[in-house]
Amino acid sequence: MHYAHSYTRLSVLALGIAGALACGHAHAAAFQLKENSAKGLGRAFAGSTSAWGDASVVATNPASMRLIGGRQFQADLAAISFSADFQKEEARHAGAGGIGTGGNVSGGNGGDAGMIAPVPAAYFHVPFGENENMHFGISLQVPFGFKTEYDSDWVGRYHGIKTDLKAIDLGASFSYDVNPYVSFGASVFVEHLTIELSSAIDFGTAISVQAQQQAAALALANGATPAQAAAVAQDIALQLGGQGVAPGLADGRMTISGDNNAIGYVLGTTLSPSENTNIAFSYRSKVKHKITGGDAEFLRPSNPVANGLLPTDQYVNTSGRATVTLPASASVSITHKANEQWTVMADISRTAWAPAFDRVTVDFASAQEDAQLEFGYDDTTFVSLGAEYRLSPTVTLRGGVAYDETPTTDAHRDVRVPDVTRKWLSFGIGWTPSEKVEYNFGYTHLFTTDPSISLVSPTGSTLKGKYDVGGDILAASINYKF
Template sequence: MHSVNSFARISALAFGIAGVLAFGQAHGAAFQLKENSAKGLGRAFAGSGSAPGDASVIATNPAAMRHLEGTQFQGDVSLISFSAKFDGGGRLVGPTGPGTGFPISGGNGGDAGTIAAVPAMYFHTPLGEKAHLGASLTVPFGFKTEYDRDWVGRYHGVKTDLKTADLGLSLSYDVNPYVSFGAQVFVERLEVDLSNAVDLGTVMFSQGGGPLGFAPGNADVYSQLEGSSNDWGYTVGTLLSFNENTHMGLSYRSKVKHEIDNGKATFTATNAQATGGLAVLAARGLFVNTGGKAEIELPASATLSFTRKVNDNLSIMFDYSRTFWKPSFDSVTVDFSSNQPNNVLPFNYRDTSFTSLGADYKLSDTLTLRGGVAYDQTPTTAEHRDVRVPDTSRKWLSVGLSWAPSEKAEYSFGYTHLFTTDPTIDQVSATGSTLSGSYDVTGDVLGASINYKF
């Protein structure tokens, strides 16, 4: 079994951490959240930086605060339902290489998806005749998948929980009724909690542990990595109005570089055999609970937004945004507090596009209907798709409405269904086990908001 011995040259601790940090190899469109407005959700976020009457522009394009009237507060919540069910199997490393051994035990992991609420809040007030002040609380990135702990793909991932929150302050200035400029500075909180199983049986077997009863798949260790970081970024934008009915917004959100220096890696044996293996390796300084550092760079993005009021009832909107995953997610380097050498983890993300077209129709003075379609591209490819976020490009179909019973209050609702193809997985773990199969992925988003003018 000489081919297995090659795995002995790989850092034992890296077996756990490389799998734990593999969330970056999954997909970005899912943990890059656009769900910051029920009104925007109803038209697939077309017109996100140019359409009047939505306070979410405080975060997406501060220059468009020109369209907000007086002092107002807006609160939004989006309920995201994501389902991911795996169908397939895997094999352990064998005498002739990865995936040539016995089938991996365990089921398909259950539904790895989740239902999550994503909040957003906005406040706007004018400063004199031409300036505007805004504040926002948004969630621009976030995702969670969690499989059964003993599932067949446990060596690739069990739990992935990444979430952020941005607290921003915005200012804008109207040069004239046709040109406005704006900017926001925000503080971002990032929290990461990631886990997977490690095939300690293979690690020990490759280091001569066969006579001690170690074999691939018989001594699993549960590995977990947690960490958090606070950092800051900015958004700048402009709103150009060709006339009172036609508006174009341009905005740019900066990347945010998070320096995680409080990372914690822990390893827990799942049976008596694994407990013995941990003790042997700990004496060599391997598989010990330790701190660590990592740099995670969340990507920059740019958006072109267009809104045209066709008549007193109908308005049409368009959005195109580009997210610059490269080079932010080419790789991530992990620096351990122990004597463990650094590990460079490749992710191979590509830049992505989001395109949407939507419309509002004012049915009466109090009721507005809306709808939209969009195409959302994933940054991953079949070659690099991971179990943590089994993503694929998707199409959006959105509907929504707003009801304004008075001049001060407006209530909005939006719904989006995501149409996807079944993504496939074909992966090899650090210890040579394989996993192949496909996913049944579905997604729905329901949003609600209230806007109140003081």
């Protein structure tokens, strides 16, 4: 008889894909990235689509291309340093208070799951037409991405070991200036999404608990008392344990990967009620990725007894399909030049996580059942205030603060989403040594609280604890006009 626990039939592969798609901590909420401009980072992205002189609007709001001047190329590079140190409060195998051992899960806290991640971006802009009232741009940026990796034998290995997600956009933009005060713009982009992740599988618990349940049910059906049925189940557990089939003693592992190309768009309007004030409205569409050729590799337990008790048509290398929808977002951005030295900015944006990440359904090519996974993400708000001070004709100082809301809650946070609402404090400086070249630098420190998790794995083991999380972001850019 194949003792494959019903929990595992919901599919470790499905849970792995789900975890990867929900990964994240630093930068914007969950795995959304805002780090597309060193100039914007220096003021916490206040005025992100309404300020003068930042070519990143080619991607974020094409209607504002009239604010960046003539022909130019801009390249940005951000380095995101984030840390995620877990401290366990409890980690136990399935069965506490019932069938099973209820013993502690072995392993450490996993080390620092964070890393230093580079985030590049590049923009090209050229005006054309009569009075140069039309604009064309090309952009390359990374709007979503994250990577975490724990020690392979850590205490939370059944919930996740490695997560790596990237979404890279290549876009073309166009805008039209109705007059010097009103502009409309749009862009179309191709987005390439890649996912890779791994997790351990507790086959020892799955097999042992299923065998005990079946033995107890059979004993009760044959007239045994509950106490006698429990004793039969315990005997089965001891027999399997003697053969190395017990919680934590017959681990396997799965690794999955997948990629897809999909198309999205950005719409924008920029209004200038006066020559010193800009108000920009922009909308980025959701992007639906249909992953049809995902790969799943399973490492079955080396114990021959455990391996023999698993179904031969499950936990085998296979492919899978899933539809992943990255969320839409909308923003309002305001910039006002108070005088020759001071400019103030504000931004507010809303990301529609809830429609995109209520659930994901995964279809497997193998005999494993499909899975429908609940995420419960909430929509989020990002609010920032910033200012620039022109210290001299060649040097500009920047600063800003922001409130960045997480889509996760205590009920849904896990090791792949140690995410929490955070506050930004940002500084920056710009240097323009000539009319053709401009350099910008930005720095942001993220202030966070310590998020907690309370999880149950597919095989029923529990994990409780807290994270010590933190993040710093440093960015630099060069803008060349030609």
